[in-house]
Amino acid sequence: MLLKYFSCCLMMVLSLAWGGISGTISEAKAGDGREKSAVPLDDNNPLRNLWSGYYYAKPETKTMQLDDFDNPGMLYVEEGAELWKSKPVTQAGKENKSCASCHNNPQVSMKQAGARYPVYNPDLKRMINLEQRINLCRTRFQKAPAYKYESRELLSLTAFVRNQSLGVPVRVKIDGPAKPFFEKGKAYYYKRRGQLDMGCNHCHENNYGKYIRSNLLSQGQANGFPTYRLKWQGLGSLHRRFKGCNQQVRAKPFALGADEYVNLELYLNWRGSGLEVETPAVRN
Amino acid sequence: MRFEKQFFLAILGLMTGIFAFLPLYSTDGFAENTQAQEKKTSPLKTFEIIDTIQSKSIPKSLTGKRGNAKRGESLIITRSKGNCLACHLVRDFEKKAKQDPNRYGDMGEIGPNLDGVASRYEPGELRLLLVDAKQFFPETIMPAFYRIKELHRVGGAFKNKPVLNAQEIEDVLSFLLTLK
Incomplete structure (x- = not known):
């Protein structure tokens, strides 16, 4: 009798303990809506299923991204919010327009912007990305010098603008005048380069989900950029990541903001069309 | 005039x-x-590829000498050299990984397991796979470890240099031949 009672209690304690332990490990489980996956918008996409870099991150990293107070990228977004309202002052002391002067409430005016870039610019006759659009506005309408690529100001403003599109599915235009640039971006993606002779597809199309040493390969999507990378201990742009990838296969990288990288950015955003914007994402 | x-x-x-x-x-x-x-002007040693219907191989040693298997093992685990463990697994290393996780641990799974590779391939075939795996598998991700031609935009420090030199290829091959 006593044995029965004892074993019953033991079972209760053990099951409570097991439940308590497993409950504290907060992992995004499949199908709980936090996996950040999507079906590609374009049927011609070689990927059958789109998985954001979020899916490949460790649970602690995911938790960091989802909490606005924990997400280190949000500090840059807050700086961007200040820059949005700031009016650049010329040498003569004249105050010029701020972003807000023309675009008013960013939650309305910038809602779709982050999900649509890069776009074709008819004056420059090439594709421009969000960073370059911001600098166009600065030089043309704010009469202020352009921000340096990868400068804190440009990163903050870009992250702020793209953050307005948080949750909006990426959808870029690849037809019309954008078509030849899209094709160039696609050619770049599949071209073998560097001493290690690898193209983007070798890791991100043929081997995503597998481990290369201790790194888990993702699909190489762009929906979370500018991204806070734990490796960088800071926010960084997509072009900075491109440079890193080029260097990892022992190839000569291009300059930040180069046409090759903007075309590749267009191609990548097409490959990820359907995924939601996650800027500022947190990745390893 | x-x-x-x-x-x-x-x-x-x-x-x-x-x-x-x-x-x-x-x-x-x-x-x-x-x-x-x-x-x-080419810094690489010349070698001959024998291509038959059944097989493709480099039967002769690149340096004319045999390689050192111990040096080969060190080249396989060293990230700046062969870095083979980035993509391949060697089951013998799993025991070593418990004592020395930084050098032997976290082996990759991109390429096939290397156990028994010496039973699956002839030495000449293995040599060709190391020199230029694309001659065997044109779409492979595996880099060519002894090639400098037809590479696109190689970074400054690595220009005109193969990943491994001829003797290093022989050393790695000697180690692989112990995996029967």
Whole structure:
């Protein structure tokens, strides 16, 4: 009798303990809506299923991204919010327009912007990305010098603008005048380069989900950029990541903001069309 | 000088100039010349690939000598050298990984497991796979470890250098041949 009672209690304690332990490990489980996956918008996409870099991150990293107070990228977004309202002052002391002067409430005016870039610019006759659009506005309408690529100001403003599109599915235009640039971006993606002779597809199309040493390969999507990378201990742009990838296969990288990288950015955003914007994402 | 003589000398000079520089622009003519130049300037040792219906291999050693298996093992685990463990797994290393996780641990799974590779391939075939795996599998992700031609935009420090030199290839091969 006593044995029965004892074993019953033991079972209760053990099951409570097991439940308590497993409950504290907060992992995004499949199908709980936090996996950040999507079906590609374009049927011609070689990927059958789109998985954001979020899916490949460790649970602690995911938790960091989802909490606005924990997400280190949000500090840059807050700086961007200040820059949005700031009016650049010329040498003569004249105050010029701020972003807000023309675009008013960013939650309305910038809602779709982050999900649509890069776009074709008819004056420059090439594709421009969000960073370059911001600098166009600065030089043309704010009469202020352009921000340096990868400068804190440009990163903050870009992250702020793209953050307005948080949750909006990426959808870029690849037809019309954008078509030849899209094709160039696609050619770049599949071209073998560097001493290690690898193209983007070798890791991100043929081997995503597998481990290369201790790194888990993702699909190489762009929906979370500018991204806070734990490796960088800071926010960084997509072009900075491109440079890193080029260097990892022992190839000569291009300059930040180069046409090759903007075309590749267009191609990548097409490959990820359907995924939601996650800027500022947190990745390893 | 008389005008006609001047004219004649000028034409002669022009023609000499053209013929002197023509080899530079010739794509196919003067072939012996360009091949000889290439042989002199290429830092890689020449090797012969034997291609039969059943197999493709480099039967002879690149250096004429045998390799050292211990050095080969060190090249396989070293990230700046072969870095083979980035993509391949060797089950013997799993025991070593418990004592030395940084050098032996976290082996990749991109390429096939290397256990028993010496039973699956001939030594010459393994040598060809190391030198240029694309000769076997054209779409492979595996880099060519002994090739410098037809590579696109190689970064400054790595220009005109193969990933491993000829003796290192032989060393890695010697280690692989112990995996029966």
